[in-house]
Amino acid sequence: MQDSPVTAEPAVPAPPTRRPARRRWPIIALVLVCLTLPAAALAVQNPGWFSRSSGQPGALPDRLRIPLAEQAVSALENAPQIEHLGHDEDNAGPRRVMCTADPFGIDPPDAATVAEVRWVYAQHLCVIGQPGLPWDYATKSAGPVAVGLGNPPVVRLPVPQIDYRTQVRQLIPARYQPMAFGSFAHPQLVASLRQRYNHEVASKKTS
Structure with a gap:
């Protein structure tokens, strides 16, 4: 009596390892600081600049x-x-x-x-x-x-x-x-x- 052929089960791929999300907030904060510094410098040199330019x-x-x-x-x-x-x-x-x-x-x-x-x-x-x-x-x-x-x-x-x-x-x-x-x-x-x-x-x- 011949043994029945054994069918191999397909290998299930292991779930991908989740990389921890990069914390991007330090970079964003640095960009915001760079953008606001020139305006802050203008305000210090001429406090009325914002009010005169606001058009309100x-x-x-x-x-x-x-x-x-x-x-x-x-x-x-x-x-x-x-x-x-x-x-x-x-x-x-x-x-x-x-x-x-x-x-x-x-x-x-x-x-x-x-x-x-x-x-x-x-x-x-x-x-x-x-x-x-x-x-x-x-x-x-x-x-x-x-x-x-x-x-x-x-x-x-x-x-x-x-x-x-x-x-x-x-x-x-x-x-x-x-x-x-x-x-x-x-x-x-x-x-x-x-x-x-x-x-x-x-x-x-x-x-």
């Missing part, structure tokens, strides 16, 4: 924004374009002109001090009214403005009966136009102006 509303550092706002307000409150608003509507007596401004841009754009700034670009709000006139009924001017800080200062505003957006593009450099078509980056300035007007003008009795 309110990006001017306070050391420029606050004193430039004061100069813009002074120019606006003495500008003929503002002073003559609404003269045909209310001739009941002396009027007060009160303004606020929120600068969002400057020219030259890399000016580091107030003395270097030649033009200020800002959102403005001016209110004009006689004593006793409520805020809601007072004449107002609002929107983007270009103020030249010469002697005397120059105020440039969009005028009625001409396409508004075209005028703004002509007044405001392209880098600042997104902010020009926006609103106040610091709305507390508007609230403060309204409080001042109510206290100093609206609350006063007419003689």
Whole structure:
């Protein structure tokens, strides 16, 4: 009797040895450090660089924004374009002109001090009214403005009966136009102006 042939079972390959995953995070961290060092160096040399380059509303550092706002307000409150608003509507007596401004841009754009700034670009709000006139009924001017800080200062505003957006593009450099078509980056300035007007003008009795 012949023995039955023995069929050899196919060899099962051993599972591959898993190599431990390489820890790549030290390399990634090194790359990130190399990329951030140049920007950090720029920030140390010129702390206002990021804010001036961000292109966001309110990006001017306070050391420029606050004193430039004061100069813009002074120019606006003495500008003929503002002073003559609404003269045909209310001739009941002396009027007060009160303004606020929120600068969002400057020219030259890399000016580091107030003395270097030649033009200020800002959102403005001016209110004009006689004593006793409520805020809601007072004449107002609002929107983007270009103020030249010469002697005397120059105020440039969009005028009625001409396409508004075209005028703004002509007044405001392209880098600042997104902010020009926006609103106040610091709305507390508007609230403060309204409080001042109510206290100093609206609350006063007419003689």
